[in-house]
Amino acid sequence: MKKKLIIINGVPGVGKSTVSxxxxxxxxxxxxxxxxxxxxxxxxxxxxENIRMVERNIIYLLRSYFSNSNFDYIVMSWVLHREEITKRILEGIQDFEYELTRITLTCTHESLRERMLLDNRTQEQFEASSRRQRLYEDMETFKIDTSNISLEETIKRIIQEL
Structure with a gap:
């Protein structure tokens, strides 16, 4: 079986960590x-300097996971709001053979506000996330609007996409 890399991105507060x-x-x-x-x-x-360090660390970890025979699926969640960031990460693992699935989690403005309030995030953090939502619209990813679906339904849709 070829390993599968599942990248889940979206704005802060949308639920990437919970879903992943x-x-x-x-x-x-x-x-x-x-x-x-x-x-x-x-x-x-x-x-x-920190951006480059973080990207190197992520590439190092992904390479380690790809090299480990104990894993078939690698789930990676991160904001990844610009295609060039994803491109740099993928270039760092280009010598591995794998299947890639890219998923963007989205939600309505109202759902994002509710989730961020539940996470004790500030109004400033909410506004920053809200402004970034448009950056994901044109990405070549499978989009899942999680506004009105359960965590279980979100997982079911991701597994169907795999």
């Missing part, structure tokens, strides 16, 4: 990489 965690538990022989883990630094600073 559940998807990972639903797929046999799977591993989950949350790109946010590579950004857990204090102070949190978006600099060119």
């Amino acid at each position: 965690k559940e998807l990972h538990k639903s797929l046999p022989k799977s591993v989950w990489l949350d790109g946010d883990w590579c950004w857990m630094m204090n102070p949190w600073m978006i600099t060119e």
Whole structure:
């Protein structure tokens, strides 16, 4: 079986981590990489040096997962709001043979606000996420609007897409 890389992206607060965690538990022989883990630094600073470091770390982890015979599915969740970021990540693993599925989670403005409030996120964070939603519209990804569907239904749709 050829390994499958499942990339799940979307704005902060849309539910990428929640969906990825559940998807990972639903797929046999799977591993989950949350790109946010590579950004857990204090102070949190978006600099060119940190961006490159995070991308190198993600590529390193993906390469390790591809090299490990214990995994058939690699679930990666991250904001990935620009195609060039995804392109750089994929270039770093181009020597591996795998099937790629790219999924963008979306939701309505109202659903995003509710989710971010439940996560104790600020109005500023909500507004930043809301502004970024348009960046995902033209991406060549399978889109799932999670506004009015359950976590289980979201997982079911992803597994059907695989």
